[in-house]
Amino acid sequence: MRQLSLRLQAVLALLQNTACLGDIGSDHAFLVAAAVLQGKARRGIAVELCELPWQQSKRTVHALGLSEVVDVRLGDGLEPLLPGEVRALCIAGMGGGTIRGILERGRDKLSQVSQMVLQPNVDAGVLRRYLCDTGYSVTDETVVEEAGVVYQVMRAEPGQVDVLYTPLELEYGRINLSRLDPQTVSLLKRDLAHWRRVEMSLQAGTQGHIEERRQWVSERVCALKEVLENVC
Ligand SMILES: C[S@@+](CC[C@H](N)C(=O)[O-])C[C@H]1O[C@@H](n2cnc3c(N)ncnc32)[C@H](O)[C@@H]1O
Numbered sequence: 001m002r003q004l005s006l007r008l009q010a011v012l013a014l015l016q017n018t019a020c021l022g023d024i025g026s027d028h029a030f031l032v033a034a035a036v037l038q039g040k041a042r043r044g045i046a047v048e049l050c051e052l053p054w055q056q057s058k059r060t061v062h063a064l065g066l067s068e069v070v071d072v073r074l075g076d077g078l079e080p081l082l083p084g085e086v087r088a089l090c091i092a093g094m095g096g097g098t099i100r101g102i103l104e105r106g107r108d109k110l111s112q113v114s115q116m117v118l119q120p121n122v123d124a125g126v127l128r129r130y131l132c133d134t135g136y137s138v139t140d141e142t143v144v145e146e147a148g149v150v151y152q153v154m155r156a157e158p159g160q161v162d163v164l165y166t167p168l169e170l171e172y173g174r175i176n177l178s179r180l181d182p183q184t185v186s187l188l189k190r191d192l193a194h195w196r197r198v199e200m201s202l203q204a205g206t207q208g209h210i211e212e213r214r215q216w217v218s219e220r221v222c223a224l225k226e227v228l229e230n231v232c
Contacts, residue, residue: 010144022086029057044070078106096123125171143183192224
């Protein structure tokens with residue numbers, strides 16, 4: 001099998017050893033195949049919504065001789081799984097809102113799931129908010145950059161968060177903000193530049209709803225500047 005992308009390597013790195021991994025939206029099934037080949041998962045189930053990637057997943061699993069240990073199923077989200085069948089989930093390469101929808105529709109399948117490694121392409125804050133609201137806490141997370149695109153990856157486990165997340169922690173992750181590794185700093189700097197541009201463009205507006213937006217954007221700019229001031 002060819003080497004995993006840096007993004008998928010980051011997803012796999014956050015996965016703890018498990019008896020059975022469900023890879024939802026498997027596409028090529030490289031992730032679940034690598035998890036089994038590296039001994040991180042004893043078994044795997046790849047789930048795909050669309051016919052072509054489902055066939056691609058089947059080809060990968062067959063070509064790697066993993067058909068005995070990796071099942072490939074066609075269907076929506078967690079729907080093709082039986083309750084209790086998987087102990088871990090990976091859902092990568094979709095928007096945070098899409099991942100939230102998959103988890104919400106499949107809540108009855110989550111009772112035996114002790115870890116979920118999630119990689120939202122966008123709207124990480126939407127996903128963290130959902131996890132907090134439904135009794136999960138983020139126990140590890142990271143930021144990875146590949147081909148100029150920055151991705152957040154998080155592992156969530158059952159357990160209530162005792163201190164509420166700030167808006168910035170929801171967006172970037174409490175652990176990421178406490179570690180402030182170079183990838184996180186580069187994400188924060190990029191977003192600060194973006195929000196400063198938005199702040200400038202809103203300066204001309206006068207309507208009421210623009211004032212609300214302007215305030216939100218100014219608060220975000222201040223919060224990002226404050227975090228970045230502590231970085232050498
Ligand atoms: C951009 S690809 C990401 C593939 C892989 N997980 C990765 O990170 O490289 C998203 C895949 O998720 C599949 N997908 C989207 N919504 C889904 C759903 N509700 N259930 C199962 N698969 C889904 C799409 O068909 C597509 O193959």
